[in-house]
Amino acid sequence: MNGARAVLKTLSSGGIDVCFSNPGTSEMHLVAGMVATAEMRNVLCLFEGVATGAADGYGRMARKPASTLLHLGPGLGNGLANLHNARRAGTPLVNIVGDHATYHGPFDAPLNSDIEAMARTVSKWVRRTEQVADAGRDTAEAIAAARTAVGHLPGGVATLVLPSDVCWSEGGLAAPIPAVASPAVDGHEVERIAKILLGSERCLLLVGGDNMRRSGLTAASRIAEATGADLLAEKSPARHERGAGIPPVDRLPYPGTLPQRAWQERGTSSSPERGPRWRSSPTPANRAP
Template identity: 50%
Template sequence: MNGADLLCDTLLANDVDVCFSNPGTSEMHFVAALDRKPQLRCVLGLFEGVVTGAADGYARMADKPAVTLLHTGPGLANGLANMHNARRARTPMINVPGDHASWHLAADAPLTSDIDGLAWPMSHWVGRATSPEDVGPKTEEAWTQSIATRGPVTLILPADSAWGEVEARTPSKLPMPVPPAIDEGPLKAAAQALKSGKRCALFLQHRALRERALEWAGRIALATGADLFHPQSDRGQRGAGRVAVRMTPYNVDMAIQALEHVEVAICIGAKKPAVFFGYPGKPSSPLPDAAEVIQVAEHEHDLEAALQQLAEAIGLTAKSPFKANAFVQNEIAEPTGALTPATIAAAVARRLPQNAIVVEESVTSAGPLAALSPGLHPHDHLPLTGGAIGEGIPLAIGAGIACPDRKVVAMQADGSGMYTVQGLWTQAREELDVVTIVYANRKYAILQGEMRNVGVNDFGENARRMLDLDRPDLDWVLMAKGMGVDGGRAETIEEFCKLLDHAMKTKGPFLIEARI
């Protein structure tokens, strides 16, 4: 047994059985060890951002971490943007970049870099296996930290720690980290605020947006009149029979208007609301300055238990009523007219199957489907959480690996999709049941909106060259077919509906380019 074998065995002992990878020379002993462990499913991504984004999507749906295999510092650096998204989504992920043999570092070879320094800003924990014997304990610590802190961790594996021999052993399964207790002080303060008659709002994030947790939030809202809001989160459970939660608007002025009535903000999993960017003369938080903020529970707490305890503190029980979304999907009319985000949303909403997974990176086109989602079949929603674009296609890969029997519908903007378009190849290779809908407006529309937000309404030649995606136009159907994914282009809503009907009835990856 060598260090790489021990790494694999330790992961498997703790139910980590998927490896998203893009390896290099320093990781060949890890690759060889994986070849001896068929229980570990290996999924190749053609770019490290696909690898880390897929691991994020997998953990969001599987509720357990995957491991990533990355090539030294540059490979890790290529994956950092989607590690940032996973960090903001509080997604457990074990990243294993290889490094040169420890005695070779002094030679300052071309790929030598400060891997520790690269990893820390996007990791909740960073460790380095200093010897083959150190691999087992460090792997156990990495797993524990990824679960306890709910975020990405990085275990650096020098080549000599991977190839060095160790005494054969069978790793044991580690105990699941216990969430910390919820502080009674903020809990009592929140209960008093809810009973005081003040205008309260609950801000929910992470596992507070799961179905059973939402039922407790719904009981509180119905009994007290409190509003329910959420920022972008890792995974929300939406649809009929569930409790609707309003997303805090992205636009700063709309967010300020939406929250202008809030006297007490009760945060469970979420932090005090913040706007995405700072603008001249605009606040960092959309809350009124006088609003009181009570942080009841952080992401690492048991958020369902926190909501239950808060509900019980104001006299509610599991039998207390809540307002569930009505099922109105069958009442949505078949769309007609131009091909727009609104008509696309109506077409998708009418056809969304039971228990689907909606991956959301449509950026400026997301609103219409979100408005319809409460009345649809129950489904999961995975949005772009950290704001680093290029995660939609990889998230769909991870969701498809985690839930092979569920339809994945990926709503994808064209500009951000080009960051990780290589992920379509992985979807084809793994035969994933993913429908990718590309909103092909041929521009970075979100950035055009941000230009207007800072007072620039007339775009000159240089601005247009940086914000438009034309000359030449992107051909998504050709790109998809070149990577093994079938697809078609729609320029009318009738063409779109025909393609969508085919995609929903067909098992496997399919791409629709919607020319809006």
């Protein structure tokens, strides 16, 4: 199979079945491969920012990666804003950027640019595939990187640069996806946090990330009720589930001096649920995964 087919088969085996694309001539073999198979749905977008924004939203709601297909450095540049949002949200996303054939590099074509440098501003993982035999393996590693949690973020953007001759050349092989370990929770850290919650007169439980879904908010609300802690959410959660049966939670204002002002106001005004509990404190906060 050619390199494009190896990439698509590897994406499919990794559970990625949709690609939001704004392709050009360098990506035609990938487009043709998607047309020829039912394994990948190609959603053509008129602007790269729409493609990257759609992939970000898909990843947040489906809780699995989508892929994007962009044309060279200028196409990547047009999609950077929503790739930035995906990076901040920890959205799992495999971002494929087509490039000129490898042997065109020395001629500095009009659309030639440092794709990797641009990609690093929004990506946790960046790689350029130079040989068709590596196309499947590099795609598999991109999927694993996009799904790997870093700190409190559940995933991120992995950018794979594919020169056009890598895609059209024969000799590609699909590759298995490396295993991705779930983030482990340190039992000692849980005990330490429990002691802080139970032993503090003024304590704030700040939730974010995947804990903004029903299960996380329900658990956080139960902890707050049991310990008397206040409950707030981060300012810009990737996804905030609301509705019947889901505990409501206020969001923290933008980091800086505004949270202190909000804490003071919250501490001097009555809360219908728990009343005044706390004011701003110089004690540093502790973040737990």
